[in-house]
Amino acid sequence: MQKIPITVVSGFLGSGKTSLLNRLLRATPTTEAEQGALDGTLVLMNELGAIGLDHRRSLAVTDTVVLLESGCLCCAVRGELVQALRQAFMDALHKKIPAFSRVLIETTGIADPAAVMYTLKYEPFLAERYRYAGCITVVDGCFGAMQLEQHREAVQQAVLADVLVISKTDLTDTDSLAELEVSLGRINPMAVRFQADHVPVLAELLHTANSTVEAPGRLKLAPLWTRGALRSASMHHGGVGVLTLSWSTPLQRSRFVAAVSALQELEHPYLLRLKGSVWFQNAIEAVLVHGVHKHLYPLDLPAPSAGDTSRSSFLVVITRDGPLAAPLEIFQRLLPGAHLAVSPEGNFVDS
Known part of the structure; x- marks a missing residue:
């Protein structure tokens, strides 16, 4: 059985993850591949806070949007996310929802994408039916440099990215963007980088993320720059x-x-x-x-x-x-x- 690819959309608080997803999912397809990417995509969203907001900005995009309950994805990943993916698979199998051929998971701004990677590998039901197809991390063009300095979560999200998208480039000066590009290149030299106004269509972006995650030697090299980038703070987002x-x-x-x-x-x-x-x-x-x-x-x-x-x-x-x-x-x-x-x-x- 061909496994369903899952792509994580990550990024620190306020970086523009939902805006990117909206733009990609609302884009007018010009080829059959682009249309297929839009038609076959299930979107799972997770928010921090007792009331969900970001899904209000994307529910109009597709019928297959699922909002996970309040809380951090890396905390709930063994429960809610597992249940959502399991239920979605069974519902599609029994034609209760449209069939889907890929999944996009938008995490909270302080979630660790590694939690999804771990769950897909070790949860038996999911491991047989889904596969990890990369992480797209959105980096705030205005505040990204500061967030990388001050927040371990932002670094972890950048480190685990297969594609880095720099947002809000129209609000940032050229020198600051260049410095941010250098920082991201040092943190994660193997990730493909785009500025938000030059992001390709959804099908191409997902293909790029999948190709990068499967690049020879990536998993072997990752710890070498991860150790340097994650040199301080605790793993979990206490406080x-x-x-x-x-x-x-x-x-x-x-x-x-x-x-x-x-x-x-x-x-x-x-x-x-x-x-x-x-x-x-x-x-x-x-x-x-x-x-x-x-x-x-x-x-x-x-x-x-x-x-x-x-x-x-x-x-x-x-x-x-x-x-x-x-x-x-x-x-x-x-x-x-x-x-x-x-x-x-x-x-x-x-x-």
């Missing part, structure tokens, strides 16, 4: 705090901006990611909120509501080694009515 807040009524825009500004000043450099869907007063639809470190992106992108008229808002705040009580106090003070949403795993993720 990552996840605060999920929701509001049942529309928010005042100026007070929301003030709260976010206060949070960024207070938590820098501990603030890793800010994301959510916010319905402002006097607005006709919600907008997406997307921030990385101290940078908050424009609040003008409509959030796909899928007919949602609840006028509710939610926000996920992800921090490193910073107390969660402080950001909670800011939002409760400036935006009264905040409800603390607790995921099954809890709002604090630690080893």
Whole structure:
């Protein structure tokens, strides 16, 4: 039986993984191979936070999108991911869902892609039916250099990549991009690198990742640069705090901006990611909120509501080694009515 290839889409918090997937999956195919890649792809998404956001931006792309429950993929990989892949295979076999010929797994921003590699090799049911076909890691063109310096997870994701995609190149100067390219070349010399505006179509990108992972000597050489790149910090992402807040009524825009500004000043450099869907007063639809470190992106992108008229808002705040009580106090003070949403795993993720 021919095994189904699985490609991991990785990248640190806010790097642009979902944006890349959206672009690839929505691209108009020009060949039969490109059409086949789109038609036969199952997408599994995993998010950090009690409320999923990123899947709202991609559910319209394909019917075969599965959102795994809140939590870190490398923690849940033996349970939820295994069950999702097992169920998808059986559902396709019994024609409950369209047949699929490949799987894309988008991990959380702090997940270790090695967890997927390990599971596919040692979980019997999956090992007989699926195979690891490489890792595509998205690196933030604006903050990637800093993240590689400060976060072991970012280095691990770059080290295990078969393809590296540098995002946000239009927001970064040429010299900074060149320095980032040098750093990535030193960390992972065997990965194929693309800038986001020059990424090939999905079929070609998946083929490149698969070809790289199967390159002679790659597995033998990998430990040689991995040892140098991963020289500090602990393997697991202890100390990552996840605060999920929701509001049942529309928010005042100026007070929301003030709260976010206060949070960024207070938590820098501990603030890793800010994301959510916010319905402002006097607005006709919600907008997406997307921030990385101290940078908050424009609040003008409509959030796909899928007919949602609840006028509710939610926000996920992800921090490193910073107390969660402080950001909670800011939002409760400036935006009264905040409800603390607790995921099954809890709002604090630690080893």
